[in-house]
Amino acid sequence: xxxxxxxxxxxGMLSLSPWLLxxxxxxxxxxxxxxxxxxxxxxxPIQVKNVQTGAIYKAASSSTGNYTLGQLxxxxxxxxxVMPSFxxxxxxxxxxxxxQKLRLDIQLEDTGALNTLGDGRAxxxxxxxxxxxxxxxxxxxxxxxxxxxxxxxxMRDADPDAEIAAEKPxxxxxxxxxxxxxxxxxxxDSPGVRCLPTSVQLMxxxxxxxxxxxxxxxxxxxxxxVPAVRQIFLDGRGHPPDLDPTWLGxxxxxxxxxxxxxxxxxxxxxxxxxxxxxxHTEKLRMITRIRRPDLxxxxxxxxxxxxxTFTKPWAVRQVADLAPGEEIWEYICNENNQDAEHxxxx
Amino acid sequence: xxxxxxxxxxxxxxLALLAxxxxxxxxxxxxxxxxTPIQFTGVVTKIEWMNPHARFYIDIKDESGNVTNWxxxxxxxxxxxxxxxxxxxxxxxxxxxxxxxxxxxxxKMANGRKVTLAxxxxxxxxxxxxxxxxx
Numbered sequence: 001x002x003x004x005x006x007x008x009x010x011x012g013m014l015s016l017s018p019w020l021l022x023x024x025x026x027x028x029x030x031x032x033x034x035x036x037x038x039x040x041x042x043x044x045p046i047q048v049k050n051v052q053t054g055a056i057y058k059a060a061s062s063s064t065g066n067y068t069l070g071q072l073x074x075x076x077x078x079x080x081x082v083m084p085s086f087x088x089x090x091x092x093x094x095x096x097x098x099x100q101k102l103r104l105d106i107q108l109e110d111t112g113a114l115n116t117l118g119d120g121r122a123x124x125x126x127x128x129x130x131x132x133x134x135x136x137x138x139x140x141x142x143x144x145x146x147x148x149x150x151x152x153x154x155m156r157d158a159d160p161d162a163e164i165a166a167e168k169p170x171x172x173x174x175x176x177x178x179x180x181x182x183x184x185x186x187x188x189d190s191p192g193v194r195c196l197p198t199s200v201q202l203m204x205x206x207x208x209x210x211x212x213x214x215x216x217x218x219x220x221x222x223x224x225x226v227p228a229v230r231q232i233f234l235d236g237r238g239h240p241p242d243l244d245p246t247w248l249g250x251x252x253x254x255x256x257x258x259x260x261x262x263x264x265x266x267x268x269x270x271x272x273x274x275x276x277x278x279x280h281t282e283k284l285r286m287i288t289r290i291r292r293p294d295l296x297x298x299x300x301x302x303x304x305x306x307x308x309t310f311t312k313p314w315a316v317r318q319v320a321d322l323a324p325g326e327e328i329w330e331y332i333c334n335e336n337n338q339d340a341e342h343x344x345x346x
Numbered sequence: 347x348x349x350x351x352x353x354x355x356x357x358x359x360x361l362a363l364l365a366x367x368x369x370x371x372x373x374x375x376x377x378x379x380x381x382t383p384i385q386f387t388g389v390v391t392k393i394e395w396m397n398p399h400a401r402f403y404i405d406i407k408d409e410s411g412n413v414t415n416w417x418x419x420x421x422x423x424x425x426x427x428x429x430x431x432x433x434x435x436x437x438x439x440x441x442x443x444x445x446x447x448x449x450x451x452x453x454k455m456a457n458g459r460k461v462t463l464a465x466x467x468x469x470x471x472x473x474x475x476x477x478x479x480x481x
Contacts, residue, residue, distance in 0.1 A: 036380075112373030114380055114447055116457040117470035118400065118421020118429070186376030193372045195398065224371075224422065329424045333371065336396035338417075343376045344450035 027096035030068040031105040033061040033081070036115070040065035041086075041108060048077040048094065074098045084128035084156070085121035087111050112186055127154045127206055131321035133296025138258075141213065146258050146292045149213045151323045155203050155300060158317035170311040175279055182277040188345035190277075191270060195333035197226050197247040199274035200267060201302055202288050203320060208328050211298070218253060218260070223328035232262050239265055245282050247271050262288040273304060275316055281308040296322040371398040371422070378419075378447040378457045387443045391415060395423050395433035402436055402458075404444065417455040418444055420470055429472045436461070436469050 033044040044061040052075050061067040074096050081089040086108040096102060113119040131153055139147045171179065182189065192198030203209045207224035216235040221228055232251040239250055243266035250266040264286040273280055284306040291299045303315045388404035400420040405413050420426060423433070436442070441464040449455040461469045 110380070112375040113421075114374040114378055114457055115459050116374050116419065116421055116446070117459065117461060118423075118426040118431075119374065120421070120459070122429070122472060123421060123425055186373040188376045190372065193376075195371075223424065329427070331397050331422065331424060333398045335398070336394055336401070337371075337398055338401075339372045339377060339399070339419075342449055342451050342453055342455065343372065345376050 025074065025098045026070070027072045027074055027098065027100040027102065028068060028070040029072065029077075029079070029094070029096070029102045029104050030066065031103055032065045033067060033106045033108065034065060035086070035108055035121075036110050038107070041083075044081050044083060044106070044108070046079065046081050046106070048072070048079045051076040051078060051093075072096050074100070079104070081106060081108060083108070083125075085111070085125040128156045130156070131323070133322045134324065136295035138292040138294055141215070143215055145213075145215075145255060147213055148211045148218065148260070148290065148292055148298060150211060150298075151326045151328060152203070152209045152211060152298055152320040153323045154205050154207055154209070155201070155318040155320045156205075158299065158319045169276055169278065169314050171276075171278055171314075172309060172311060175309045179276050179278045182272070185345035186343075187277065188343045190272060191247075192226070193343055194340050195226055195337050197271045200248060200264075200271045200280070200284070200286060201274055201300075201318075202230055202232075202251070202262065202264075202290075203300065205274055205318075207331075208323055208326055209320065210328050218262075221328060224331045224333075226333050228331070232260075234260075239263070245269075249284075249286070256289075258291060260290045262286075262290065264288070278304075279309060280304070280306045283308050298322075374419075374447075374457050377449060377451075378455075379450045380447050382448040383445070384448045384456050385443065385445045386416070387441065388416065390436060390438050390440045390442060393433065393436060393438065398422055400426055404442060414454060416444075417453070418446065418458045418461075419455065420458050426470055429470075431470050436463075440464070442469075 029048065033041045035041050042061050042063045042065060045058065046060065046067050046069060047056055047058050048069055049056050050073070057069050057072060059067045059069045077094045077096060078092040079090065079094050087110060089106055089108055111124055113124065115121050141147045190198055203220055204222040204225050207222055210221040212219040212221070218232040218234055220230040222230065230248065230251065232253045234253045237252060239252060243250055245268035246266060247268060247270055249264040251262050251264040253260050253262040267280065267282060267284045269279065269281050272278065284304065287303045287305070289301040293299060298320045300318045301315060302318070303313045304310060305313045386406050388406040390402055391405050392403040394401040400423045402418050404416050404418060406416055407413050443462045444456065444458055445460040446456040446458050458470065463469060
């Protein structure tokens, strides 16, 4: 948990002289953070971004749920609370006048999982939170390559501030409109609802993953994914010239120093691109650069190139934390899937 | 292999930023209505410790004595298992009080947000890292 309200940072932009104001001119925001059941939430990271200067100020809710963002120059702010266990809270356009003390209580909402037992806040915190990992250098294989083999937590955002720094993905209007529709309907038509592959990225965003590395083949086994196994050929082969389009395409990998560059083509257009629920076409090429910078982390930079979906390549940076002592288990999605016929959507 | 000309228009993208529903198999919010909370007490008639979601069924008796069987949906067995729960953590014949949200399509279904046994113990709560069943 972040340190309580003591942690108020000013991240950059302090050199902007207009904002070096007298103490009395500065404003503040304070309030209480609660969950959908109105219980106190401690350790919630509250961030505001000054629309005019880009300066970011941070605080965290205390054990009593209280937070204070002090020392705020007058201006307009976008406020965010990003926690894996709750839906992201955002309140744009909060105006602070000189010397104003604004009271703003924050009630967080559940993710689309509605805090269901076994798929609730605790689950999301476990699977998408930042984990403590052992320190040390990345292990190496006998041939000197970094060894990615291990059980890994689900991929999470590489940059915890990404939510407030990000711009819109460069989606074409049709793709942006479809992604919006999919999101607004709570993923009703996601292939995953029918136990088909949900999204195209190499590792799961919601389940543990086991990586098995050999000199000629990298296997990624994603618990809960359909199919569970992803093959990445490292034996120097190229893509077959006559690929039939498939859900997850055909992946080849090549080392560039300590980075494995995985090139995947041959997709059909049925799976989604997980961040944002974007569609793609058969022209999708997915380049994934994988690094293990240390023992405890596996970094992914995934670039989606699809000239019929995006106006330019779209890169997403994610990281997976080592999951020592964990093992992955069988998951046969179609065993008793009753949900598809009951998905209403919005 | 060519190094793609990466346009870092978006670094470390968050799912929630794009308001993408967060779901592994499906979003409960697409099936259950958070504006229609339910709470009722009944007797467990069946347990399905199966994928993609564990379920149990309970008979609810109304004031007129009519009995309705409800289907209560949980997360996947392997996640519940990591939190320390097993397929016999709840048994046929147990009396339970269930809190959740009712299905949007009017089915006799609900998601389980809190399941309490007659003696006050909660089942299926807790996280995968807090060491097991919550007393």
